[in-house]
Amino acid sequence: MTVDARERVRAIVAAHQGERGSLMPILHAIQDEFGCVDQEVVPLLADELNISRAEVHGVVSFYSDFRSEPAGRTGVRLCRAEACQSVGAERLVAHAEQVLGIKVGQTTPDGSITLGQVFCLGNCALGPAAQVNGRLYGRLDPSALDAVLARETAGS
Numbered sequence: 001m002t003v004d005a006r007e008r009v010r011a012i013v014a015a016h017q018g019e020r021g022s023l024m025p026i027l028h029a030i031q032d033e034f035g036c037v038d039q040e041v042v043p044l045l046a047d048e049l050n051i052s053r054a055e056v057h058g059v060v061s062f063y064s065d066f067r068s069e070p071a072g073r074t075g076v077r078l079c080r081a082e083a084c085q086s087v088g089a090e091r092l093v094a095h096a097e098q099v100l101g102i103k104v105g106q107t108t109p110d111g112s113i114t115l116g117q118v119f120c121l122g123n124c125a126l127g128p129a130a131q132v133n134g135r136l137y138g139r140l141d142p143s144a145l146d147a148v149l150a151r152e153t154a155g156s
């Protein structure tokens with residue numbers, strides 16, 4: 001798990017601080033962002049929430065909603081943080097949801113694409129930004145995103 005991903009998990013936990021029964025919404029937020037709840041998240045969440053690893057693992061494995069790895073062959077994460085929002089990130093999210101026929105956090109029925117979200121990729125000057133298959137893209141508009149998706153899914 002990258003340092004960046006760990007920071008994002010901590011930020012998600014912080015956003016739910018003080019809520020009762022926050023584990024489920026935290027897990028859903030993690031899956032929405034990363035497309036899955038990675039096993040490496042379990043000890044991190046246990047530490048952050050001051051509960052046992054067994055407790056976190058029990059919840060993750062009990063609910064079939066949670067996937068342990070991204071279902072789609074191509075992982076798409078669209079940035080929805082402030083700088084990207086100010087230059088059209090939400091329009092890009094709406095476009096992606098419409099063309100793919102899924103919502104953020106879901107995978108296309110053919111298993112080709114999992115659509116996720118992220119809150120800053122460090123590419124703010126070149127927003128709206130996205131990460132597709134680990135590669136960073138900037139200045140995306142709907143047609144540029146379509147082109148990226150066509151290229152990244154070619155042959156997958």
Ligand code: FES
Pocket residue numbers: 079080081082083084085119120121122123124127129
């Ligand atoms: S706000 Fe989108 S990359 Fe920073």
